[in-house]
Each structure stands twice: as C-alpha cells, then as structure tokens.
Amino acid sequence: MAKPPVVIVGAGHAGFQLASSLRQAGYAEPIFLLNDEPHLPYQRPPLSKAYLKGGGAPDSLMFRPDKFYRDQNIELIADRAAAIDRPARKLSLASGAALEYEHLVLATGARNRLIDLPNANLEDVLYLRTLDESEVLRLRLASRRHVVVIGAGFIGLEFAATARAKGLEVDVVELGARVMARAVTAEISEFFQNRHAEAGIRIHFGVQVTSIESDGAGVAGVSLSDGRHIAADLVVVGVGVLPNVELAGAAGLPVASGIMVGEHLLTSDPHISAIGDCALYASERFGGSLRLESVQNATDHARCVAARLTGDTKVYDGLPWFWSDQGPDKLQIAGLTTGYDRVVVRGDRTQGAFSAFCYKADRLVGIESVNRAGDHMFGRRLLAANGSITPEQAMDAGFDLKAALG
Numbered sequence: 001m002a003k004p005p006v007v008i009v010g011a012g013h014a015g016f017q018l019a020s021s022l023r024q025a026g027y028a029e030p031i032f033l034l035n036d037e038p039h040l041p042y043q044r045p046p047l048s049k050a051y052l053k054g055g056g057a058p059d060s061l062m063f064r065p066d067k068f069y070r071d072q073n074i075e076l077i078a079d080r081a082a083a084i085d086r087p088a089r090k091l092s093l094a095s096g097a098a099l100e101y102e103h104l105v106l107a108t109g110a111r112n113r114l115i116d117l118p119n120a121n122l123e124d125v126l127y128l129r130t131l132d133e134s135e136v137l138r139l140r141l142a143s144r145r146h147v148v149v150i151g152a153g154f155i156g157l158e159f160a161a162t163a164r165a166k167g168l169e170v171d172v173v174e175l176g177a178r179v180m181a182r183a184v185t186a187e188i189s190e191f192f193q194n195r196h197a198e199a200g201i202r203i204h205f206g207v208q209v210t211s212i213e214s215d216g217a218g219v220a221g222v223s224l225s226d227g228r229h230i231a232a233d234l235v236v237v238g239v240g241v242l243p244n245v246e247l248a249g250a251a252g253l254p255v256a257s258g259i260m261v262g263e264h265l266l267t268s269d270p271h272i273s274a275i276g277d278c279a280l281y282a283s284e285r286f287g288g289s290l291r292l293e294s295v296q297n298a299t300d301h302a303r304c305v306a307a308r309l310t311g312d313t314k315v316y317d318g319l320p321w322f323w324s325d326q327g328p329d330k331l332q333i334a335g336l337t338t339g340y341d342r343v344v345v346r347g348d349r350t351q352g353a354f355s356a357f358c359y360k361a362d363r364l365v366g367i368e369s370v371n372r373a374g375d376h377m378f379g380r381r382l383l384a385a386n387g388s389i390t391p392e393q394a395m396d397a398g399f400d401l402k403a404a405l406g
C-alpha cells in the first residue's frame with residue numbers, strides 16, 4: 001500500500017515552493033497540494049505592479065504550467081481544507097472528501113482585512129490580494145476617473161502609483177503620520193511621500209474614512225473624520241491582512257497573531273508544520289516570535305521544511321528581505337528595520353538613490369535602499385553572515401562595501 005502523503009494546505013508562494021523543493025530534494029512519496037483558488041498557483045507581487053499596469057496575460061503570473069505538476073507527480077487538488085482530525089491524521093475537505101497524511105503543512109497565507117463602513121459592500125469598493133481582484137482593478141482603472149485609496153502601506157501605495165500613471169485622480173487616506181510607518185524609517189517615508197506628491201497623488205494624514213457615499217448607482221465619494229468629503233468613483237482598501245489561522249485553531253493548535261511554530265517551523269503537533277504568511281515562528285536570529293509577509297519568508301520557510309522532511313533538519317534562520325516598486329522607484333529592504341536606535345544615510349536623497357542603514361546598539365540590523373540595488377545585495381550578504389560595518393563606514397561614500405564582505 002502507498003504511504004500516506006505530505007499534504008500541503010494552500011498553493012501560494014509557500015505551498016508551491018514546498019512541493020517543488022520536496023521533489024528537488026528527491027522526495028519520492030505522494031505530495032498533495034490543495035489549491036482553493038481557481039487558477040494554477042501564481043505569484044502575487046505583480047498583482048499590484050506590472051500585471052496591474054496591464055502588460056501581461058494571467059499565464060505570465062503562474063509559477064509553472066500544469067505540465068510541471070504532472071511531470072513532478074505533485075497532485076494539485078482543487079479544494080479547500082475544512083477540518084483536521086489530528087489523532088486520525090486526516091484532513092477533511094470542503095467537498096466532503098478526506099485525505100490521510102503523514103505530514104501536514106499549513107501554508108494558508110493571509111486574507112484582506114475588511115473595512116466595516118457604510119456602503120463598504122458597493123461593487124466599486126475593492127481590495128487587492130488575489131489574481132481575480134487584480135483583474136477587476138485592471139478593468140476599473142480603464143474606466144474610473146478618481147480613486148480614494150484607504151491605507152498608505154505597500155499595496156495601497158503601489159496601487160496609487162499605478163492608478164496615477166494611468167491618469168486617474170488619486171487621494172490616499174492614512175490614519176498615521178507618515179507612509180509605510182510600520183515598516184520603514186522616516187527617511188524612506190519622507191522620500192516616497194515627496195515622490196508621490198510630485199506625481200500628483202494627494203496623501204491625507206491623521207484622518208480616516210468614516211463613510212463611503214453612494215449616488216444610488218455606485219461610489220460617489222468618501223467622508224473623512226475631519227469633516228472633509230472627497231468625490232470619487234472608486235475606493236481601494238489596503239489596510240493590511242489577517243493570517244488564516246482558523247483551521248489550525250479549530251484543531252487545537254496554538255495560535256496567536258499567526259499559527260505558532262518553533263524554530264524548525266513545527267507546530268506543537270510533530271505531524272503538522274506551518275509556513276509563510278500564516279506562521280508565527282520562533283526566531284533564534286532575532287530572539288522572539290516573528291510573522292512576516294514576504295516572498296522571501298514564504299519560500300525560505302518552504303525550503304527549510306522540505307529539507308527537514310527529507311532528512312536534513314535545520315533551525316530556520318533566513319534573513320528577511322523585501323521589495324516594493326512604487327512608480328519609477330524601487331525600495332529594497334534587507335534585515336529587519338525595526339527596533340533601531342540610529343539611522344545613517346549613504347548616497348544622495350536628492351538624486352533619488354540612497355540607503356538608510358539602521359543600527360541598534362552600534363550593530364547594523366537592516367538596510368533600506370532606494371534605487372541602490374548594490375547596497376541591498378551587500379546588506380543581504382553581510383547580515384546573513386551576522387556581519388556589521390560602523391555607521392561612519394556606512395556614511396562614507398568612499399568606503400568599499402564589497403571589500404567589507406571579505
């Protein structure tokens with residue numbers, strides 16, 4: 001009789017990478033990859049970037065064509081996991097079918113955080129996480145004239161820049177005092193605020209949308225907490241995501257702001273792992289628990305679990321990195337730029353090419369680079385090796401970063 005398979009719940013960046021890495025590592029047993037979206041597994045970053053601009057066909061987003069899954073003997077199952085019976089090691093599916101597993105990997109990702117406002121269910125109030133949502137927005141960009149974006153995070157700003165480049169009037173409403181405030185230094189926020197303003201995007205800080213107005217047919221505008229009104233025919237909401245933890249929680253696995261896993265990405269059940277956006281993992285490198293939302297995190301988690309399931313058990317120690325394209329500018333982040341106590345700048349802000357080097361107790365913890373890919377690659381290599389350079393070296397344009405790598 002065939003051995004029970006590895007069952008992967010969710011065919012996003014983490015789930016897809018795990019299935020392919022298992023085969024690359026020579027794993028020969030069955031792999032079941034549960035996909036609850038009506039497309040072959042696809043990449044999300046272009047949904048708010050190149051794809052939204054209207055360049056490509058959906059096929060351009062797919063990780064691999066369907067032939068890949070057949071050739072690799074990865075069984076892609078169009079279904080949704082409904083419940084885990086841990087003692088029986090059995091997963092029930094929404095269709096009523098059930099799958100036994102030897103190892104279950106939860107790669108359930110995250111979903112849009114929804115806003116609860118009057119008229120939030122109008123068809124021109126939209127979100128951006130899935131291919132279908134990006135498709136709808138692509139169409140709306142061609143027919144709408146004025147968009148209000150709620151939230152000045154990465155996705156809100158990427159969308160805003162694309163909408164503006166397509167000629168729409170764009171207002172961004174942000175409750176905080178600066179853009180991307182939870183994720184980047186004030187230096188980077190200031191640069192992007194100026195760039196978006198130069199492009200004609202209006203950003204309103206310290207206010208929130210209190211209601212969405214309808215003209216009977218569709219969106220007519222929004223009201224703000226300071227009493228102002230902005231006319232608009234489209235509202236795009238980018239107020240963050242919620243990790244999909246319910247399946248794990250209902251099975252009695254510990255969940256907090258993510259599915260809790262240890263440094264090997266295992267839950268409290270030795271037959272269940274969790275990876276990617278849904279996983280709150282214990283990090284030896286950073287000395288606490290982290291839940292990150294990035295392609296790097298999803299794919300490196302997947303590789304770590306694939307290695308464990310094929311006999312090479314390691315502590316997960318990936319170095320976080322991330323990117324965001326906003327208009328003509330590329331932001332890249334290496335390391336974790338939170339909890340720093342000093343920031344020094346390398347390069348020239350006025351020329352639109354600089355990096356913010358972040359220090360905690362005189363140790364480099366992260367680098368945020370704008371249009372300076374070399375600094376970013378340097379940061380990834382140096383930080384992965386637990387290296388550092390002094391703030392004075394970072395600021396000195398004559399200091400050779402490559403030489404510092406040895």
Ligand SMILES: Cc1cc2nc3c(=O)[nH]c(=O)nc-3n(C[C@H](O)[C@H](O)[C@H](O)COP(=O)(O)OP(=O)(O)OC[C@H]3O[C@@H](n4cnc5c(N)ncnc54)[C@H](O)[C@@H]3O)c2cc1C
Binds near residue numbers: 014278294
């Ligand atoms: C528009 C956009 C732009 C982005 N840009 C960047 C970027 O520039 N750089 C970057 O690093 N990151 C970016 N990200 C973040 C990155 O895409 C995510 O971190 C990554 O997709 C996480 O992968 P994941 O597999 O953990 O989760 P997901 O990609 O969310 O995949 C999870 C999958 O699991 C499915 N699922 C959930 N529950 C079940 C269930 N019960 N049964 C079956 N399936 C289930 C979901 O439907 C989904 O298909 C972006 C994200 C978005 C939305």
